[in-house]
Amino acid sequence: MSLKELSLQYEYRSDGANLVRDFYTPCLRNATRYWRAVGYFTSGGLALNASGLATFIRHYYQ
16 A cells, blocks of 8 residues: 555644554555654654554565
8 A cells, every 4th residue: 555545644643643643554565655853753752653564674675
């Protein structure tokens, strides 16, 4: 499935959505690249996205 085929909202807010479950995990599971402009990220953030990140890594090495 491509990212275009995902049912994504126009906007996500942490007070109304589970950002990991609703956005990051589905996107990482279907992505072939991940470019993000941030100064840092935490290991906790990676741990929350472990299942989506694992699928992303498998796609990268196929």
